[in-house]
Amino acid sequence: MAFYKLLWRYLAALGIVIAAAVVLHLITQPSGIHLTEAELAVESTVGYQPPPAMVDPAALAGPWAPVALPNAAMPKLALSQQGIGREPDTQVTWYRATLPLAVSPADKGYLYIPRWKSDGTLAVYIDGRLQYQSHANLQWNGSNRPLRIALDVTEGVAPFSSIVIRLQHVRGIGGALSSLWVGNFDEVGPAYMVRNFFAAELSYLTGAAFLASGVFSLLVWFGRRQERLYLLFFLMSAATFIRGLHNHLGLERLPIDDQWFGWLTVNSTMWMVAVSHLFLISVLHVRARWITAIVGGATLAMGLATLPLLEGALDPTLTAPFAYAAAFIVCNLVGISSIRAAWRQRSMEGLVLAVWVLLTAYLGINELLLQNNLISIEGYFILPFVQVALVFAFFHIVMARYLKAMDTIEQSNALLGEQLAAREAELVASHERVREVEQRELLFHERQRLTEDMHDGLGSSLLGALRMVERGRLDEAELKQILQGCIDDLKLTIDSLEPVETDLLLLLGTLRFRLEPRLESTGIKLNWNVRDVPPVSWLDHRYALHILRVVQEAFTNIIKHAGATEATVSTGVVAGDIVVSVADNGKGFDTTAPRTGRGLANQTRRASAMRAKLTVESGPTGTKLTLLLPIRQLGEGVAAQ
Amino acid sequence: MATGSVPLKVMVVEDDQSFRGSFTAAIAAAEDMHLHAVAENVAQAMALLDGPAADILVVDLGLPDGSGIEVIRAAHGAWPECGIMVSTTFADDRHVIPSIEAGAAGYLLKDSSQSRMADDIRTLHSGGSPISPRIARKILMRFMPPNRLPVANRQPILSPREQQALELITKGFSYDEIAELMGVTRNTVMTFVRRIYQKLEVSSKAEAIFEARSHGLL
Numbered sequence: 127m128a129f130y131k132l133l134w135r136y137l138a139a140l141g142i143v144i145a146a147a148v149v150l151h152l153i154t155q156p157s158g159i160h161l162t163e164a165e166l167a168v169e170s171t172v173g174y175q176p177p178p179a180m181v182d183p184a185a186l187a188g189p190w191a192p193v194a195l196p197n198a199a200m201p202k203l204a205l206s207q208q209g210i211g212r213e214p215d216t217q218v219t220w221y222r223a224t225l226p227l228a229v230s231p232a233d234k235g236y237l238y239i240p241r242w243k244s245d246g247t248l249a250v251y252i253d254g255r256l257q258y259q260s261h262a263n264l265q266w267n268g269s270n271r272p273l274r275i276a277l278d279v280t281e282g283v284a285p286f287s288s289i290v291i292r293l294q295h296v297r298g299i300g301g302a303l304s305s306l307w308v309g310n311f312d313e314v315g316p317a318y319m320v321r322n323f324f325a326a327e328l329s330y331l332t333g334a335a336f337l338a339s340g341v342f343s344l345l346v347w348f349g350r351r352q353e354r355l356y357l358l359f360f361l362m363s364a365a366t367f368i369r370g371l372h373n374h375l376g377l378e379r380l381p382i383d384d385q386w387f388g389w390l391t392v393n394s395t396m397w398m399v400a401v402s403h404l405f406l407i408s409v410l411h412v413r414a415r416w417i418t419a420i421v422g423g424a425t426l427a428m429g430l431a432t433l434p435l436l437e438g439a440l441d442p443t444l445t446a447p448f449a450y451a452a453a454f455i456v457c458n459l460v461g462i463s464s465i466r467a468a469w470r471q472r473s474m475e476g477l478v479l480a481v482w483v484l485l486t487a488y489l490g491i492n493e494l495l496l497q498n499n500l501i502s503i504e505g506y507f508i509l510p511f512v513q514v515a516l517v518f519a520f521f522h523i524v525m526a527r528y529l530k531a532m533d534t535i536e537q538s539n540a541l542l543g544e545q546l547a548a549r550e551a552e553l554v555a556s557h558e559r560v561r562e563v564e565q566r567e568l569l570f571h572e573r574q575r576l577t578e579d580m581h582d583g584l585g586s587s588l589l590g591a592l593r594m595v596e597r598g599r600l601d602e603a604e605l606k607q608i609l610q611g612c613i614d615d616l617k618l619t620i621d622s623l624e625p626v627e628t629d630l631l632l633l634l635g636t637l638r639f640r641l642e643p644r645l646e647s648t649g650i651k652l653n654w655n656v657r658d659v660p661p662v663s664w665l666d667h668r669y670a671l672h673i674l675r676v677v678q679e680a681f682t683n684i685i686k687h688a689g690a691t692e693a694t695v696s697t698g699v700v701a702g703d704i705v706v707s708v709a710d711n712g713k714g715f716d717t718t719a720p721r722t723g724r725g726l727a728n729q730t731r732r733a734s735a736m737r738a739k740l741t742v743e744s745g746p747t748g749t750k751l752t753l754l755l756p757i758r759q760l761g762e763g764v765a766a767q
Numbered sequence: 768m769a770t771g772s773v774p775l776k777v778m779v780v781e782d783d784q785s786f787r788g789s790f791t792a793a794i795a796a797a798e799d800m801h802l803h804a805v806a807e808n809v810a811q812a813m814a815l816l817d818g819p820a821a822d823i824l825v826v827d828l829g830l831p832d833g834s835g836i837e838v839i840r841a842a843h844g845a846w847p848e849c850g851i852m853v854s855t856t857f858a859d860d861r862h863v864i865p866s867i868e869a870g871a872a873g874y875l876l877k878d879s880s881q882s883r884m885a886d887d888i889r890t891l892h893s894g895g896s897p898i899s900p901r902i903a904r905k906i907l908m909r910f911m912p913p914n915r916l917p918v919a920n921r922q923p924i925l926s927p928r929e930q931q932a933l934e935l936i937t938k939g940f941s942y943d944e945i946a947e948l949m950g951v952t953r954n955t956v957m958t959f960v961r962r963i964y965q966k967l968e969v970s971s972k973a974e975a976i977f978e979a980r981s982h983g984l985l
Contacts, residue, residue, distance in 0.1 A: 613856075613878050620857050624901060635900035635939025639858075642941075643883065654940055 129474040136522075140515060147324065156238055156317035158309020161289070164223040165190040166197065173213035174264065174294055177249035179256050183222055183288045190222065197221070198243070198302030198499030215297040216246065220290065223306060228285035231277035237289065238307040238314035239273040240321055241503050244293045245300030245443075250275060253286040265384040265443045266391070268376025270325050270507065274318040299444070304504045326374035329510035333370035336363040336517045343524060358405045359524045365401055366513055369394035373510055385434035388442035392432065395453045396425045399460060402483045406464040409523060410476045417463050424456050450494055457487035475526070479519050486512050575668050576619070582728065583615045583675070611682070614640060618678060622671035628661035630673075630704065630755075634695065637674055641681050645693065648685050650710075655696035659704045660757055672732040673706070673753070676740070679725050680708040680751045688712025688749060703739075704757060709750040717744050775892055776803035778821035780812045780838055781854065782831050786877055790825070790854075793881035800885065809833035813841060820846040823888050825875055827854050828862055836869050843870025850891045858897075860905045867964050868971035873897050895942075895957030896964055903936035906967055923966040923973075932959045 167190050199219075237257075242248060244267060248260040258275045260267060277286075289308075295301045307314050340363025347356035372391045380387055403421045407414050428449055432442040442449070461484025468476035489508045495501045591608040594600040600608075617640050634656065645652050665673075677695075684693050690712030698705045717726075726742065729751075733740035739754040777800050781787045787805065794800045803821040806812035809832045816838075824842050828835035839851050853866035854875045863874050873896040875887055887897065910925045925933070928949070935945045946953045 610878070617857055620859060621901070624859070629904075629937070631938040632900055632904055635937055638939040639899045639901075643879070647880070654944055656938055658938075 132522075133474070133478065136518065150320055151324075154316040154320045156307045156309065156314045158234060158238075158307055158313035159225060159229070161223045161225070161306040161308070162195050164193055164195055164197070164221045164303075164306075166193045167191070167220040167222070169218045169220075170297065171216045171218055171294065174216060174247060177247070177256065177259065177292050177294075181251050181254050181290055181292075183251070183254055183290050186220060186222070186290070193221075195221075195223075195303060195305040196241070196503050198503050200500075201299040201498050216294055217297045217301070219293045219295070219301040221293075221303055223289045223291075225287040225289070225308065228287040229308065230285045231279045231283050234308050234310055234313075235277050235279055236307075236309055236311060236314050237273075237275040237277060238309065238318055239275070239304060240307075240317075241269070241272060241302075241304040242291075242293070243269045243300050243302040243499075243503060244295045245269075246293060246295030249292040251288075251290040251292070252277060253284070253288050254290070261379060262376055263380050263384050263387070266372060266376050266380060266387045268326075268374075270373050271377050272318055272321045272325065274314065296444075302499050302503050324511075325506060329370040329513070330374040332510075332514045332517055333367040336520075337367040339521065340364060346528070353527075355405065355408050355524060355527060358401055358408060359520055362398065362401045362405060362520055363517075365394050365397040366517065369398060370510060370513070373507070383434075384443060385441065388446070389429075389432050389434055392442045392446045392449045393425075393429050395450060396428050396456070399453055399457045399483075400425045402457075402479075403460040403464070405520070405523075406460065406476060406480055406483070407467075409479070410464065410467045410471060410473055412467045414463060414467070417459055421456055421460060424452055428452060447494065447498065450490065454487050454490055454494075457483060457490070461485075461487060475519075475523050479516075479523065482512075482516055482519055486516065572667065575671065579619055579671060579675075584612055584619075587612050587615065610644065614644065614678070618674045619671070622667055622674060628663055628665045630659050630662050630665065630706070631656055631697065633665070633670055633673060634677065634697065634706070637677055638695070641678065644685065645681065650684065650690060651692045653692060653694040655694055657696070657698045659697050659699055662704065662755065663758060669736050672736050673755075676729045676732050676751075676753060677706070677708060679729050683725060683749075684708075684710045684712065687715065690748065699757075700754075702757060703754040705752060705754055707750055707752040709748060711748045714744040714746050714749050717742050774799050774801040775823055775888065776801055776821045777823045777825065777888065778802075778804040778806070778815065779854075780806040780808075780824070780826045780830065780835060782807050782827065782829075786827075786854070789881065790884065793884045796881055797885040797888075800888065806838075807831075809835070809838055812838045816841055816845040820849055822849060823892060824849050824851045825854050825888075826851065826866075826871070828866070836865055839866055839869040839871050852888070852891060858899050858902075860899075860902045863899075863902055864905055864967070867967050870968055872961060872964055890957070894961055895954070896960045898936055898960050898963075900937045900939055903933045906963060907933050907937065909967065909970070923969050925963065925966065929959050929963050929966075932956055933963065936960075 167186065167188050169187070231252075237250065237252075244260070245265050246267075247264065248258075248267075249256060250258040257277060258273075262268060289306065291303060293301050293303070307317075340360040343356045343363070344360035347353060347360065350356065368390050372387070375387075400421050403414075403417065407418070430436075432440050432445060432449070434442070461480055464480035465477060465484065468474075468480050486509060489512050492501075492505075492508050496503065496505050496507060587608060591600065591605065591612075595605070618637070621636050621640065638652070638654065642652060681693070684690055688710045690710035693708065693710045696705075696707050696709075730740050733753060737756060739752075741752045741754075743750045743752075777794050779787065779790050779802075781790065787807075791802055791805070794802045804815050804818070806815055808830050812826070812830075824839075824846070826835040826838050826842075830838075835853065839853065842849060842851055850873070851866075851871040852873045852875045853863060853871050854877055855862050856877045858874050858876055863871075866874070873887070873891045875884060879887065890897070907925075907930070910930075931949065932945055935948060940948065942953050942956045946956050949956070
């Protein structure tokens with residue numbers, strides 16, 4: 127299963143990181159002079175006093191007791207109040223250590239203290255002179271940060287052998303010191319850096335990275351309010367960041383007082399547990415009302431009880447052990463219930479997260495022991511590291527959601543695209559079919575038209591010529607005229623294939639272009655008397671050929687029979703009709719005589735096919751053929767030819 | 768016309784023997800013309816182009832070994848002074864316009880009488896080009912402004928007078944009638960048409976360059 131593969135990959139990465147950290151620790155072990163023994167003296171005080179500038183190590187009041195370093199007193203769990211206006215009960219704890227041999231700061235210039243705890247102030251004396259003094263809050267003073275004190279190297283500096291450390295802290299809690307190292311930079315520098323990184327900076331870096339992704343998640347949530355997980359992810363990152371602050375802050379004085387900082391630090395533990403719970407039930411889609419109520423109630427109660435605004439509120443720092451114990455219990459509750467829900471649903475990511483939450487509760491025991499000096503204070507707090515892994519678990523879940531959402535969008539887009547393409551293809555296919563049908567129809571009509579035309583024109587002319595040749599009644603001039611006529615016919619047929627675009631004058635102009643040489647050769651003068659006419663919307667190939675044939679026939683008659691010297695073609699518009707007329711000044715003919723029949727009959731047939739009116743007037747001064755074309759056709763009925 | 772000066776040197780490229788016959792007869796009949804050379808196909812015509820130039824070249828388009836368009840284009844380059852005519856039965860724009868774009872100045876109708884052919888050749892030589900209404904319409908559409916925008920800066924455009932002449936041609940008016948309508952001489956109208964043909968040739972070249980450029984060939 128992909129999930130296990132991923133889990134193993136995560137665990138393998140985790141293992142590599144841990145191994146690298148351990149190796150780094152081992153190769154940066156401090157060297158130089160290691161002081162693991164000292165003498166301890168304690169004196170009770172009230173409030174905090176500044177440390178003296180000089181002490182005489184030998185003359186300090188005792189009684190001195192030898193102790194092994196690291197040394198820590200068992201803290202008393204007391205809820206004693208340090209009310210406003212009342213100085214707290216404090217104590218000064220003196221540690222006095224002596225180097226086996228005096229060394230010069232010029233050779234061994236650094237004092238490295240891996241860990242110290244004061245809940246108060248710290249002062250370090252080298253050969254009785256104050257060398258270093260803490261300038262921090264009393265309670266939250268960066269006890270997680272190792273100290274690397276650079277010793278003053280002055281002209282003719284004397285070797286030293288005595289180190290005295292003064293801690294002033296709340297009586298009963300605090301006051302602990304790790305072993306001490308004296309060495310040059312190479313001996314203690316790397317160890318300090320590595321410890322500082324792991325104890326303080328790592329949690330800061332991961333917290334900040336987590337918070338940045340949390341802000342991104344929050345912006346996602348602004349856009350998609352129904353996806354609560356994105357909001358919870360942000361809240362988790364914020365709580366984790368706040369919780370991590372005490373790990374790296376504190377060497378400098380804080381801008382807020384100890385009560386508020388303590389409130390944030392201690393309560394954020396509970397917030398993390400609460401948000402983890404909400405996140406888990408959201409991932410697992412369970413309601414878990416009781417547990418939610420308990421978690422919410424505990425978080426709220428703890429937050430309110432330690433809120434420094436109220437008179438008589440509990441000091442969050444002093445009550446931290448109780449708060450952590452409460453968090454431990456709630457965390458168990460959340461972890462176990464979520465593991466059950468996740469197991470029932472076979473939700474692997476939910477299970478891993480729940481197990482991890484539960485694990486933090488038990489790893490918290492280490493923190494409790496370390497905090498209460500029950501184990502060597504030189505150890506590490508583990509939870510910051512565990513939280514790094516937890517951050518990745520959250521990352522994984524939210525990113526998986528995010529990626530899944532993106533995938534879904536892509537898939538639905540692809541699906542839409544496919545559907546659209548299919549529709550388009552259908553449309554194209556049906557268009558294609560319609561066009562095919564139209565094309566076939568067009569071809570059919572065109573073929574019909576040409577066949578008819580060939581039959582009436584070219585065919586009958588050639589046939590007539592053939593008959594006359596057969597009867598031997600054809601001389602060369604006649605044959606030439608017939609053939610010329612056939613060629614003209616053919617030219618007009620070809621012209622009728624060209625688009626005319628409703629332009630009647632272009633059609634007539636083409637006709638003139640074709641027929642004028644013949645008129646000229648017979649000595650007939652052609653007057654071109656055309657006026658512009660409106661576009662003829664119905665003028666397609668069929669009708670164009672009809673018009674050409676009607677006018678051609680008129681010309682033929684003029685050439686053959688009229689004996690005219692002039693012919694006039696004119697166009698114009700009369701009462702909504704376009705008028706085309708061909709007139710000559712010939713001898714005219716009897717329009718009722720049967721022998722003029724065939725040509726006129728053809729003309730009339732063609733005219734009626736166009737719903738045009740054809741009139742022929744003839745008299746002794748000439749003949750005039752007039753064609754009245756409607757500007758607009760009625761469409762139906764005309765097509766049926 | 769026949770002033771007794773140097774006769775016109777006419778060359779014909781034609782694969783059809785009967786037309787070749789009637790054409791050479793027409794030239795022989797004209798005193799002012801002299802048959803310069805005869806080619807039956809593209810190869811022969813191309814070979815002749817290396818020789819002395821003719822005054823008039825009459826080319827058929829459907830040649831056995833290629834298109835007469837190639838001959839027209841080559842002749843237009845080799846003999847810039849030569850008047851080139853495409854010989855055609857129907858003078859349809861599908862044949863005539865590509866010929867003009869290749870450099871022809873006119874066409875010769877194959878079914879014309881011999882004397883008419885000679886007349887057409889003389890007219891062309893003296894600077895007049897024939898044109899049909901349909902070809903005029905095609906040229907008008909070709910120079911219509913909206914379609915020409917992309918290459919406008921390289922495109923020759925028709926002058927208003929040329930445009931007017933073309934429009935009258937599409938309506939079937941003859942050169943004489945147009946001359947009268949426009950208040951110019953017949954010669955002027957004929958030079959309009961010749962100029963329009965030259966512009967058509969230039970514009971087709973510009974278009975070819977534009978096409979090539981937009982296809983990344985230049």
